[in-house]
Amino acid sequence: MTLVRERRHQEPLTLSIPPLLYHRTAFSVASSSSSSPDSSPVETINDLEKLAVLGQGSGGTVYKTRHRRTKTLYALKVLRSNLNTTTTTTTAVEVDILKRIKSSFIVKCYAVFLNSSDLCFVMELMEKGSLHDALLAQQVFTEPMISTLANRILQGLRYLQEMRIVHGDIKPSNLLINNKGEVKIADFGASRIVAGGDYGSNGTCAYMSPERVDPEKWGFGGEVGFAGDVWSLGVVVLECYIGRYPLTKVGDKPDWAALICAICCNEKVEIPVSGSPEFRDFVGRCLEKDWRKRGTVEELLRHSFVKNR
């Protein structure tokens, strides 16, 4: 991981893609209007040359790429081959979701190509990397910065909610930042279109809500998935304020049991007294353990901490 992070700051290195390796398939996603890359869409994967590795996730690698003719920069996420039934299903869900999305609060996907079993997602390049990178670099987040960030994530969640999509994996590495400093939601690997309250069991445990970790104790119902995304937002917001993962204490053994206990036990999450009353109330509404009492996206968008951002 350290190696990858170091490499992203190096001069672009040209990694050529073997010709004819990739071919276009029925997965191709129509690009939408507005921002500049749309006027020069990627027609084949060979239009792109790889410049550097941007990051690595559990399923594959993300590259910085450049369109050979137009010189437009894109991010290219390559999900590794040997797709089994589960990953194929997950990926098909991700592609289906991406096809429907058009929001300035969500990272744009211009096209998806299939290379035998590798899937390549051509995405909007988010030049400043992820919020996770920013936290690792010990960037200090002031309350106004956190408020703007929370407002954007909530607007993205509102858009998804209108489309009946639960993201299911809101966490710092899935929140990307562009050159303008705008945060957008990325990565729909764990997302599910809500049908009768069903939403995925994938996602990252540290940011999962109590009802996802222990549904028997906390119960479930129609809007439970959306409430889970709000919980994750609360964890992210608190993490930006504190500068480290906030639900376990410094010195706690960072094991699975401690994490589950911190998420699911009955005590309220501690919110630093140094925060403003608005900040403390906002985080408290997100990190309400009982999802039925938790703030909704609409309510939180009207909250004084994020309003008018």
Ligand SMILES: Nc1ncnc2c1ncn2[C@@H]1O[C@H](COP(=O)(O)OP(=O)(O)OP(=O)(O)O)[C@@H](O)[C@H]1O
């Ligand atoms: N569109 C993009 N623009 C710039 N950097 C990106 C983009 N997409 C991803 N990245 C970088 O690549 C990293 C890996 O992304 P990826 O979505 O593959 O995995 P992840 O979300 O970090 O982890 P996991 O898939 O295991 O949950 C991100 O953390 C980010 O730093």
